[in-house]
Amino acid sequence: MTVPRLTDAEREAALRTLPGWTLREDGAAIARAFRFADFSEAFAFMTRVALIAEAQDHHPDWSNSYNRVSITLTTHAAGGLTQRDVRAALAIDRLV
Numbered sequence: 001m002t003v004p005r006l007t008d009a010e011r012e013a014a015l016r017t018l019p020g021w022t023l024r025e026d027g028a029a030i031a032r033a034f035r036f037a038d039f040s041e042a043f044a045f046m047t048r049v050a051l052i053a054e055a056q057d058h059h060p061d062w063s064n065s066y067n068r069v070s071i072t073l074t075t076h077a078a079g080g081l082t083q084r085d086v087r088a089a090l091a092i093d094r095l096v
Contacts, residue, residue: 005080014086021089028081029061029074030089034096036067045069045095052091058084060092 006014008027015023021030036042042064049071053059061072071092073085 003075003078003082003084005075005078005082006086011081014081018086018089018093020093023081024072024074028079029072030081030085031070031072032089032092034069034071036069039066042067042069048095049092052088052095056084056088056091058088060088 011023011027015021015030018030018032021032023030034042034045036045046062046064046069049060049062049069058073058075061074063070073088074080075082075084
């Protein structure tokens with residue numbers, strides 16, 4: 001299944017609905033950093049994100065260091081940002 005990349009106008013419109021997310025310089029991904037009270041909260045958040053990712057069959061690139069979680073979303077098969085990334089970001093935002 002081919003998923004089309006977002007156009008420039010679609011990317012701009014999507015970012016207006018995603019406060020805290022930033023467009024990577026090359027325009028192919030969005031990223032957001034999260035900070036929690038401690039490692040347990042950060043890990044619990046990552047677990048909830050993992051469940052969303054599995055349900056959507058769309059997995060983030062991410063990292064964790066103690067109470068911080070950094071997430072980058074892109075659709076590798078499409079070579080850039082798609083509506084799948086926007087849906088994933090919106091679902092992640094509902095967790096915090």
